[in-house]
Amino acid sequence: MKINSMLAQQLDALLTDEHNNVANMANASALLMQELPDVSWTGFYTYVDDKNELILGPFQGKVACVHIKNGSGVCGTAFDKNETIRVENVNDFPGHIACDSNSKSEIVIPIEKDGIRFGVLDIDAPIFDRFSKEDQEMLEEFVKVFESHITIDN
Template sequence: MNDIKKIETADKGKFYNYLNLKLTGLICEEPDWLANLSNAAALLYLLLEDINWAGFYLYKNGELVLGPFQGKPACTHIALGKGVCGTAAQERKTQLVPDVHLFAGHIACDAASQSEIVVPIIHEEQLIGVLDIDAPIKERFDEKDAAGLQKFVDILSKYVKWSQIC
């Protein structure tokens, strides 16, 4: 675990290859979903530059409920269709928001957040939850981030035992 270090590169493809390789190493032999999501959130928070929150909301009883994360305390419950997370979950589509203040219905858990990306987690056609990452600068995320984080979620879907929480 001690070999996880930040890398200096402007090449997002190279960065996400590194991030996703480290994620696979962290979770591929661990059966516990909570440990895996906790380590995944910590890995994102450690390696992604210019972010102020990284974590998960899990779909339970018709809403999103706060899961493992790194950053300031966050909203505990989010209704489907509300805010960036609820929209991503309802539409089952990644939400790339360059300026959260322009997103109708944005839920401001941290006033410092300026941009956000939310990737839905879908396993066997079931909504599991979302990966949510906030940044204190506008336009922090782009399509390369969306692609790299989709791969991150795909790795989670491959190794996490979702049946333990669904």
């Protein structure tokens, strides 16, 4: 895999030879919080199949919602549709789950490995329209690198 963005290269170096998903999510969310300007929350939700919900994983930022039903809010919708959702104004998103009232915009990228749906990367910002198409492409590449380091327990 050719890695274009500096952030994705940093992630690849950080996760190489580490096989613990929790540790990798923790370091990935810390890297994003450290490197991305104007964000207030970076983190992961992992999918729990028998409950059909996303559950809070490692993150950086204020306390967060723990359980999100598949198809609910931005995270659940992105996971359910298996596509990135970029929201300019979270107040305009039908069914938005307001974990932090200071959150104004959001991007959520679904994560999967070998056809197994893992969860989502969620990033919030305290300003409207924070995430551009270029940000989306860079973060989707970041997720692809993260996916290459996921360990799936069968």
